[in-house]
Amino acid sequence: MSRVVRVTGTGGRQVFMPLADRARRWLRVLRDDLWNAEADPLPAFRWLRRVPHGLLCVAAFAITFGAVAQLTGEAHVDSEPAFLVGLAQGGAVVLALRRPVPGWWLSMAGTVVGAVAVHERMGTTGHTFTWPWSPAGIIAHLLVLLLLALRRRTRVSVEALALTALVTYLLQGVWGGLRYDPTGVVAVVLSAVVVLLGFALRGRREARAELVEQATLTAEERDRRTLLEERSRIARELHDVVAHHMSVISIQAQVAPHLVENPSGELLENLTGIRDNALEALTELRRVLGVLRSENPEDPYGLGAPGTGAAPDAPQPTLDRLDALIENTRAAGLDVTAEAVGQVRPYAPGVELSAYRIVQEALSNALRHAPGSRVRVEVGHFPDGLHLTVENSPPRHPVPPSPGAGHGLLGMRERAVMLGGRLVANGTAGGGFSVTAFLPADLAPPPPDHPPTGAKTP
Numbered sequence: 001m002s003r004v005v006r007v008t009g010t011g012g013r014q015v016f017m018p019l020a021d022r023a024r025r026w027l028r029v030l031r032d033d034l035w036n037a038e039a040d041p042l043p044a045f046r047w048l049r050r051v052p053h054g055l056l057c058v059a060a061f062a063i064t065f066g067a068v069a070q071l072t073g074e075a076h077v078d079s080e081p082a083f084l085v086g087l088a089q090g091g092a093v094v095l096a097l098r099r100p101v102p103g104w105w106l107s108m109a110g111t112v113v114g115a116v117a118v119h120e121r122m123g124t125t126g127h128t129f130t131w132p133w134s135p136a137g138i139i140a141h142l143l144v145l146l147l148l149a150l151r152r153r154t155r156v157s158v159e160a161l162a163l164t165a166l167v168t169y170l171l172q173g174v175w176g177g178l179r180y181d182p183t184g185v186v187a188v189v190l191s192a193v194v195v196l197l198g199f200a201l202r203g204r205r206e207a208r209a210e211l212v213e214q215a216t217l218t219a220e221e222r223d224r225r226t227l228l229e230e231r232s233r234i235a236r237e238l239h240d241v242v243a244h245h246m247s248v249i250s251i252q253a254q255v256a257p258h259l260v261e262n263p264s265g266e267l268l269e270n271l272t273g274i275r276d277n278a279l280e281a282l283t284e285l286r287r288v289l290g291v292l293r294s295e296n297p298e299d300p301y302g303l304g305a306p307g308t309g310a311a312p313d314a315p316q317p318t319l320d321r322l323d324a325l326i327e328n329t330r331a332a333g334l335d336v337t338a339e340a341v342g343q344v345r346p347y348a349p350g351v352e353l354s355a356y357r358i359v360q361e362a363l364s365n366a367l368r369h370a371p372g373s374r375v376r377v378e379v380g381h382f383p384d385g386l387h388l389t390v391e392n393s394p395p396r397h398p399v400p401p402s403p404g405a406g407h408g409l410l411g412m413r414e415r416a417v418m419l420g421g422r423l424v425a426n427g428t429a430g431g432g433f434s435v436t437a438f439l440p441a442d443l444a445p446p447p448p449d450h451p452p453t454g455a456k457t458p
Contacts, residue, residue, distance in 0.1 A: 029155075030159055033101075033152075033155060033156045033159055034101060034104075034105075034156065034159055034160065034163070035101075036101050037099055037101065037102050038099070038101075039098055039099055040098070040099065040100060040151045040152070041097065041098045042097050042098070042147060042150070042151065053097060056093055056094070056097060056143065056147075057093075057094060057097075059093060059139075059143065060090040060091065060092075060093035060094045060140075061090060062090075063086070063089055063090040063093065063136050063139055063140045064086040064087055064089065064090030064091070065086065065090075066086070066135070066136040067082070067085060067086035067089050067090070067110075067114070067134060067136035067137065067140075068082050068083050068085075068086040070134050070135065070136060071085060071086070071114065071117065071118070071134070074127060074129060075117070075118045075121050075127075075129055076121055077117045077118065077121065081113070081117050082117070084113070085110050085113050085114040085117065086110075086136070088106055088107070088109060088110030088113070089107060089110040089111070089114075089136060089137050089140040089141075090140065091106060092104070092106040092107035092110060092140055092141075092144050093107075093140055093143045093144060093147075096143070096144045096147040096148065097147065100144070100147050100148040100151055100152060101148065101152070101156070101160075103144050103147065103148070104144050104145070104148055104160050107137075107140055107141045107144045108141075108163070108164070108167060110137065110140070111132070111133060111137045111141065111167075112167065112171070114134060114137060115131060115132035115133075115171050118131055118132075118134075118180075119131070119132075119175070119177055122177045122178045122179055122180060127179075128179050128180060128181055129179075129180045129181065130180070130181045130183050131172070131177060131180035131181070131182070131183065132168065132171035132172050132183065132184060133168070133183040133184065133186075133187040134183075138183065138186070138187050138190065141164070141187070141191065142190055142191060142194045145157070145160065145161065145164075145191055145194050145195055145198070146194050146195075146197065146198050147198075148160055148198070149194070149195050149197075149198020149199055149201075149202060150198050150201060150202050150205075151202070154199060157195050157198060157199070158195070160195075161191055161192060161195050164187075164188065164191055165188045165191075168184040168187060168188055169184070171184070172184035226410055227410060227414070230410050230411040230414050231414060233411070234411070234414060234415060234418065237316060237353060237357070238350060238353065241316065241349040241350050241353060242285060243282060243285060243286075246278050246281050246282050246285070247278075247282065249274065249275075249278045250275050250278035250279055250282070253271045253272075253274040253275035253278065254271075254275050256271050257271055316349070316353050317353065317356045317357075317360075318349070318352040318353065318356060319347070319352045319355055319356060319379070321356060322338070322356065322359060322377075322379070323338075325356070325359065325360055325363070326338050326363075326377060329363045329366075329367065329375070332367055333367070333371060333372060334363070334366060334367060334371075334372070334373065334374075334375050334392075335373070335374045335375065336363070336374075336375045336376075336377060337374075337375070337376050337377070338377045338378075338379075339376070339377070339378045339379070340378075340379050340380075340381070341378060341379070341380040341381065341387075342380055342381035342382055343381055344381055345381060347386060347439075347441060350419060351385075351386060351419060351439050351440075351441070354415040354416070354418070354419055354439060355379075355386055355388060355437075355439055357411070357412075357415060358388055358390075358412045358415060358416070358423070358435070358437050359377060359379075359388060359390055361408050361409075361411060361412050362390035362412070362435040363375065363377075363390065364408065365408050365409075365433070365435075366390070366392040366433070369395070369399055369433070370392045370393070370394065370395040370399070370432065370433065371395055371396070371397075371399065372395060372396035372397070373392045373393045373394060373395050373396065373432065374392065374393045375390065375391070375392045375393075376389070376390070376391050376392075377389070377390050378390075383441070384440060384441065385421070385438055385439050385440040385441040385442075386438070386439040386441070387436075387437070387438055388435075388436070388437040388438075388439070389434070389435070389436050389437075390434070390435045391428065391432060391433070391434040391435070392432050392433055392434075393430065393431075393432045394430060394431035394432050409425050409435075412425070412435065412437065413425075416437050416438070416439060419439050419440065420440050421437060421438045421439040421440055422437070422438050423435070423436070423437040423438075424436045424437075
């Protein structure tokens with residue numbers, strides 16, 4: 001249990017050490033907050049840019065000359081001290097644009113010096129002065145407090161407001177004068193209002209910054225999730241292709257010993273190992289596919305809504321089914337023309353599946369975003385690979401923006417890059433949209449990891 005040490009000092013006064021420690025801690029915090037000359041420039045505003053900075057400089061110029069005129073004309077203060085006070089009050093506003101705490105100190109110093117200079121003239125003239133704050137000094141100090149509250153934490157602004165009230169009380173309540181119009185209460189009340197306004201504006205700005213940051217993080221997370229969903233869907237579709245090849249390997253390894261007379265033991269052992277490895281790979285592939293299917297049990301292959309004929313055991317489409325796809329698109333209202341260039345030849349199952357899906361997605365985008373347009377589909381068979389072009393004209397009528405998450409173009413790019421190819425999708429000069437893809441005939445290994453392209457549905 002902690003003890004409170006009591007020390008008896010001169011005159012029998014009792015000093016409690018924890019209270020003294022707490023006071024020292026407060027003074028240390030006050031020193032750290034207000035004895036700070038760090039630069040904190042006022043940033044450019046979103047719409048007004050640097051216009052507020054220029055207006056504050058003009059205000060500082062007006063405050064300087066207004067303070068000099070008031071001190072020399074009404075209080076009959078000498079021109080040199082009057083100019084110094086006016087320069088301090090106007091310069092405090094300019095200084096607070098970059099260093100708010102030193103600007104506040106300069107404003108307080110100008111006010112105190114001005115109050116002392118006017119106090120000396122009170123008994124020598126028959127005029128009544130506004131004291132201890134002059135009108136120009138109040139305006140300058142309000143601007144400085146606003147700039148301070150906009151950029152420093154709430155505690156610093158409260159400390160500056162409290163010291164402003166304390167200095168005002170010492171000047172007006174303790175020192176006082178003969179004949180003057182008191183302005184201390186008005187200055188303190190207006191200062192409190194300005195500080196509260198600064199709190200509100202600063203809180204609004206911070207909330208907006210946090211909202212923008214959160215929206216950016218949400219967009220990045222949505223893009224990443226979309227990319228993973230597309231890769232998962234592509235993996236589910238390619239399962240049939242991989243499983244077919246593994247099944248063929250297993251069957252050939254099982255049949256091969258019967259095609260050779262008196263096969264050696266080493267050959268039988270190797271063929272048995274090949275068949276066992278193929279069967280084990282098929283088992284692991286089915287297990288992985290089960291994990292992928294579990295994310296969407298109603299649509300295990302990612303081919304559409306239930307009841308659309310996309311059964312799990314349906315064969316994956318190839319280029320032979322492009323004609324049926326184009327006919328269905330025409331029935332949906334698009335004017336589609338198809339053209340084949342070059343000598344048709346067989347491709348790897350993964351190439352044909354990806355080519356079909358790219359054309360299917362491009363036609364779906366045209367139906368969704370350009371209803372009633374003319375679409376040209378070109379399939380080019382060249383020695384280096386398969387070239388695809390799907391280009392649509394502008395829609396006949398304005399179409400509202402689609403709320404899609406951008407799966408279309410992202411999935412097409414993923415398929416092309418997975419095969420070592422490329423895909424380009426952009427608008428045409430006439431207001432339409434074009435998708436061009438190249439899939440190599442000899443499959444190249446995909447890059448280790450390619451960043452999401454930020455694709456959005458056209």
